[in-house]
Amino acid sequence: MTADKILTPEQLPAALATWRAAGERIVFTNGCFDLLHLGHVDYLEKARALGDRLVVGLNTDASVSALKPGRPLQDQTSRARIMAALAFVDAVVLFGEPTPLQLIELVQPDILVKGDDYAIDGIVGHELVLNRGGQVLTVPLVAGYSTSSIVAKARG
Template sequence: MTADKILSPKQLPAMLAAWRAAGEKVVFTNGCFDLLHLGHVDYLEKARALGDRLVVGLNTDASVSALKPGRPLQDETSRARILAALAFVDAVVLFGDDTPLRLIEAVQPDVLVKGDDYTIDGIVGHETVLKKGGQVLTVPLVKGYSTSALVAKARQL
């Protein structure tokens, strides 16, 4: 079941240990993923292609609201289940901090990835990952797709 891919911070270490024992490379990314669209799907698929397992850090409702007034449009449980339904997402972990740094430190990913609207030194957690010999990468985003654009378009209808 897709809900089984939604892990608590306490469940995460055992899953990571099993993957690493199998020699699998762990990729991490994070975001709000409020209204899942083609840009998100393309981004997450590209992120997963950089390793064997993809862990997605998902902002809680409270942290989304702090970042984006008037949002989220979908609650965290809905957003987590939708992400978990994607075949190339192996785990979803909610985080409520201002940044995903504590989660990245817990995951210790082999690859930390964000979209190409970030610079490597602007990616939270890059020091942690580089220090342990991991990679910090950006992937190209599909132009013209964003939750903000979808919300604006819906308001025009």
């Protein structure tokens, strides 16, 4: 079941240990992923291709609201299930802090990924990952796709 890929911070370490014992490289990214669209799918697929396992940190409803007034459009349970249904996502973990730093500290990813609209030194957790010998990478985003533009078009 896809819901089995939604893990709590307490459940995550066991999955990480299993993957690391198998020699798998763990990729981490995060976001709100409010309305899943082509840009998200392309981004997540590219992130997963950089390693063997993809862990997605997903903002809780409260943290999305703090970042983006009037959002989320879908609740965190819906967003987590949709993320977990993607074949290239191995784990989804909700976080409610203002940034994913605490979750990145827990995951200790081999590769930290964000879209190319970020500079490496602007990515939360980059120092932590680089200091332990990991990589911090950006992947190209598909132009013209964003949740904000979809919402604006729908409100027309």
